[in-house]
Every structure is written in structure tokens, then in C-alpha cells.
Amino acid sequence: MTTYKKEQDASIRVGQQMTLTIKSLGINGEGIGYFKRKIVFVEGALPGEVVHAEVTEAREKYATARLLRVVEKSASRTNPPCPVYAECGGCSLQHMDYAAQLASKQEIVIESLRKYARLNQPPVSPTIGMDNPWSYRNKAQFQVGKENGKLIAGLYQTGSHQLVNLEGCQVQHEATTKIVQTAKQIIEELGIPVYDEKKRTGVIRTIVARVAFATGETQLTLVTATPEIPRVKELILELRTKLPELVGIAQNVNNQKTSLVFGDKTISLWGKASIAEKLGELSFDLSARAFFQLNPEQTQKLYNQVKTAAGLTGKELVLDLYCGTGTIGLWLAPYAREVRGIELIPEAVEDAHRNAQRNQASNASFHVGRAEVLMPKWAKQGTRPDVVVVDPPRTGLDDALIRSLLDVQPKKIVYVSCNPSTLAKDVGKLMQRYELKSVQPVDMFPHTAHVESVTLLTLK
Numbered sequence: 001m002t003t004y005k006k007e008q009d010a011s012i013r014v015g016q017q018m019t020l021t022i023k024s025l026g027i028n029g030e031g032i033g034y035f036k037r038k039i040v041f042v043e044g045a046l047p048g049e050v051v052h053a054e055v056t057e058a059r060e061k062y063a064t065a066r067l068l069r070v071v072e073k074s075a076s077r078t079n080p081p082c083p084v085y086a087e088c089g090g091c092s093l094q095h096m097d098y099a100a101q102l103a104s105k106q107e108i109v110i111e112s113l114r115k116y117a118r119l120n121q122p123p124v125s126p127t128i129g130m131d132n133p134w135s136y137r138n139k140a141q142f143q144v145g146k147e148n149g150k151l152i153a154g155l156y157q158t159g160s161h162q163l164v165n166l167e168g169c170q171v172q173h174e175a176t177t178k179i180v181q182t183a184k185q186i187i188e189e190l191g192i193p194v195y196d197e198k199k200r201t202g203v204i205r206t207i208v209a210r211v212a213f214a215t216g217e218t219q220l221t222l223v224t225a226t227p228e229i230p231r232v233k234e235l236i237l238e239l240r241t242k243l244p245e246l247v248g249i250a251q252n253v254n255n256q257k258t259s260l261v262f263g264d265k266t267i268s269l270w271g272k273a274s275i276a277e278k279l280g281e282l283s284f285d286l287s288a289r290a291f292f293q294l295n296p297e298q299t300q301k302l303y304n305q306v307k308t309a310a311g312l313t314g315k316e317l318v319l320d321l322y323c324g325t326g327t328i329g330l331w332l333a334p335y336a337r338e339v340r341g342i343e344l345i346p347e348a349v350e351d352a353h354r355n356a357q358r359n360q361a362s363n364a365s366f367h368v369g370r371a372e373v374l375m376p377k378w379a380k381q382g383t384r385p386d387v388v389v390v391d392p393p394r395t396g397l398d399d400a401l402i403r404s405l406l407d408v409q410p411k412k413i414v415y416v417s418c419n420p421s422t423l424a425k426d427v428g429k430l431m432q433r434y435e436l437k438s439v440q441p442v443d444m445f446p447h448t449a450h451v452e453s454v455t456l457l458t459l460k
């Protein structure tokens with residue numbers, strides 16, 4: 001008996017090898033299994049697989065293990081098409097076929113709601129995916145560095161600062177790949193120095209290429225550590241000659257020691273300062289730094305789900321909380337009496353105003369502030385919204401906002417979430433007064449572990 005107990009308690013140690021069955025997929029795309037009742041995360045392992053793995057980290061509540069060998073392979077396992085999939089931190093599900101990715105994302109939402117909202121059978125629909133889940137990103141944002149004296153550009157490895165050179169990227173729109181590769185070549189040919197993070201010398205930090213899917217217009221932004229770029233005239237000429245599809249070239253200066261890509265100052269080097277993009281009936285002018293959803297095709301599906309959930313008749317006052325540049329609010333404006341957005345970042349609200357004007361949405365207004373402060377303040381002044389849409393960052397809703405929602409009691413809450421755990425916790429709290437009607441996952445980032453969803457809650 002004693003021996004048995006001892007074995008049960010024995011802790012897992014680093015370097016230990018084990019064979020375990022993978023039960024589900026974690027929020028970062030890792031396989032989850034159990035060993036001596038402890039949760040073990042195994043990157044690259046798939047649900048249903050039996051794997052042999054070596055412990056790399058042992059904590060009180062969980063362990064992490066490196067996949068050594070797949071003993072029993074899942075039928076969903078595929079060969080990742082990307083040659084640098086193993087190193088690059090961009091994707092994490094390319095080793096799983098697409099249908100299984102969609103099913104796993106639905107499962108992650110269901111599990112979260114079971115765990116945090118204590119719902120046995122949450123009404124979660126199958127994930128809405130893409131017919132062609134490749135070439136979907138409209139923006140490439142690649143760090144620049146040096147490798148063996150050669151200029152490279154790409155993304156960092158997961159959890160490290162090791163840059164992975166990307167000659168191509170299958171989730172990127174081809175137009176952005178061409179711009180990045182050509183810019184890289186020209187910068188190297190002209191001998192323009194690359195920024196060195198450690199020494200804090202050099203010029204070019206990041207190459208950002210963006211394409212408007214609806215119009216084909218493209219824009220290049222070079223983020224530099226210095227205000228001057230050596231041989232800038234030749235640089236512009238070369239870029240324009242080799243990339244005639246560009247409508248504008250911009251420079252953004254970021255001289256800070258920071259992981260943020262953009263600095264405060266943006267200068268137009270040539271051409272137009274923005275590109276024209278369309279989403280459904282709406283049109284947008286995107287300046288170099290303006291936020292825009294990265295997967296336009298899926299964004300339309302996401303917003304249409306919001307519209308369906310909101311079920312507007314034209315009489316409603318709709319609040320669009322965490323509105324960013326106002327896209328959800330503007331999507332709903334033609335079907336509502338009035339839309340009011342709240343967003344923390346003043347520049348985004350300026351963009352939202354411009355977008356409202358551009359689309360002649362005279363019934364939409366956008367306000368700078370914290371949702372959890374401004375909404376209760378409006379409520380005190382007598383504002384009674386019929387529908388409240390929330391689209392918070394990964395951290396979910398502030399407690400003060402949840403209290404305010406429970407107090408104001410809009411007939412419907414439509415919750416757009418990029419994090420199933422915080423969604424489920426917030427739904428659990430809102431269920432005091434609200435009934436969970438539907439949850440619709442939408443795959444915004446195929447081959448990554450991101451899970452987005454649209455949830456409808458109605459007042460009991």
C-alpha cells in the first residue's frame with residue numbers, strides 16, 4: 001500500500017521519459033495528456049495519439065514535454081507544407097489536417113464553457129472555416145536581421161528571440177511575400193545597414209507589407225531605428241521599378257528598445273499615404289499604422305455572425321464596446337437606429353470617425369474611453385442600449401463592465417471573443433441574468449491555435 005501511494009505522489013522530473021495518450025488540444029496548439037494525474041503539454045502531439053516524450057519543465061501543477069516519437073499516429077496528422085514550420089513561431093497546427101483543426105477549435109470552446117461556466121452541453125456550433133485556408137493574411141510584418149552576414153527577414157521562434165528567415169509564407173497573400181522579398185533584396189544590394197538590437201546600431205528594423213484584398217492596392221512601410229535612411233532616393237526608385245503595384249511607400253521611425261513594431265512618427269516616402277480596402281458594402285482608407293483585421297474573408301463571416309446574433313430590426317440602440325476602428329459598429333449601422341462605439345485608443349477612434357464619414361453612417365458615433373467607465377456613466381445619464389456588442393482583448397471583460405451589463409440589462413449581449421477561457425468565465429458571470437443562446441466559432445487564423453467566436457446571450 002505504501003509503495004503504491006509513494007508512486008502516486010512521485011513528482012515528474014526534468015529529463016524523465018514517458019509514454020502517454022494525448023486527450024485534447026491546448027490553447028497554444030499543444031497536445032494535452034496526463035501522467036500520474038498531472039497535466040502534461042506536448043508540443044506537436046495530436047489528440048488520440050500515443051506519444052513518447054521527454055520532460056523539459058516540471059511544475060507543481062503541470063509539466064511540459066518534448067515529443068520524441070509518435071507511437072500511435074492520429075488519422076488527422078498531416079505533413080506540414082511549410083519548410084520552416086518546425087522553427088517558425090507563426091503557425092502551430094500545420095501538422096493537423098484542416099477539418100481536424102476546425103473540430104478542435106470547436107472542442108476548445110466547448111471544454112472552456114464546461115470548465116468555467118459549468119455548462120454540460122453548451123450550444124457551440126461547428127467552426128466556420130475557409131474553403132482555401134492559405135494565403136489569407138493581408139499583412140506581413142517581418143523583422144530584419146543578419147545571418148552569416150546575409151540579410152534575413154521573418155518571424156521569431158516561439159518563446160525566443162531567434163529570427164527565422166522566411167523566403168515565402170503560405171498563410172500570407174502572395175502580394176505581401178513579393179514585396180517583402182524584393183525589399184529585402186534591394187536593401188541588401190544598396191548596403192543599407194540592418195538594425196542590430198544588441199548593439200543598437202544600424203537602420204532597418206522591420207519590413208511591413210500590406211495588401212487590400214478588394215482593390216489589390218499595396219503599401220510598404222519600412223520601420224527604421226534612425227530618421228535618415230542612407231541612399232533613400234535610390235531605394236525608392238528601385239522599389240518603384242521592381243514593385244510597380246505599390247501605391248505608397250512609408251517610413252516609420254522607432255528608436256526605442258521595445259518589442260513594439262511601430263514608433264510614433266510615420267513619414268510618407270513616396271505615393272499615397274493609404275490604401276483603399278473594402279469589406280462587404282463598407283470601404284476603408286488604411287494608412288500605414290491603421291489597424292485592420294488580418295483575414296478579410298473570415299472577418300466578413302465573423303461580422304455577419306454578429307449581425308445575425310444581434311437580430312436588428314432598425315429600432316435598436318447598439319453599443320459597440322472595444323470598437324477599434326469601428327468596423328463592427330459600421331457593419332451594423334444600416335440595420336440599427338443608432339450605434340455608439342467605445343474604444344480606449346484615441347487614434348483608433350479618429351479612424352472610426354473617418355470610416356463612419358466615408359461610409360455615410362450618420363447614425364454611428366465613436367467615443368474615446370474605457371468601456372467599463374463610459375458605459376456605466378451613460379447608463380446613469382439614461383442611456384438604455386438594446387444590444388451591446390463586446391469585442392475585448394484576450395483578458396476578457398472587466399468586472400466593472402460585467403456589473404454594469406447586469407445592471408443595465410440590454411436585451412442582447414453579443415460577445416466576440418479571441419480567448420475561449422475568458423469568454424467562458426465572463427459568460428459564467430453573466431448567466432445570473434442571461435441565457436447562453438449560441439456560440440459560433442469562426443476560424444480567423446487557420447494553422448494557428450487562435451480561436452475566435454461570436455456568442456449570443458439573451459436577457460432571462
Ligand code: SAH
Pocket residue numbers: 293321322323324325326327328342343344345348369370371372391392393
Ligand atoms: N472590434 C474591433 C477590434 C477589437 S480589438 C474590430 O473588430 O476590429 C480590442 C480593442 O479593445 C482594441 O482596439 C483595444 O484598444 C480596445 N480596448 C482595450 N481595453 C479597452 C477598454 N477597457 N475599453 C475600451 N476599449 C478597450
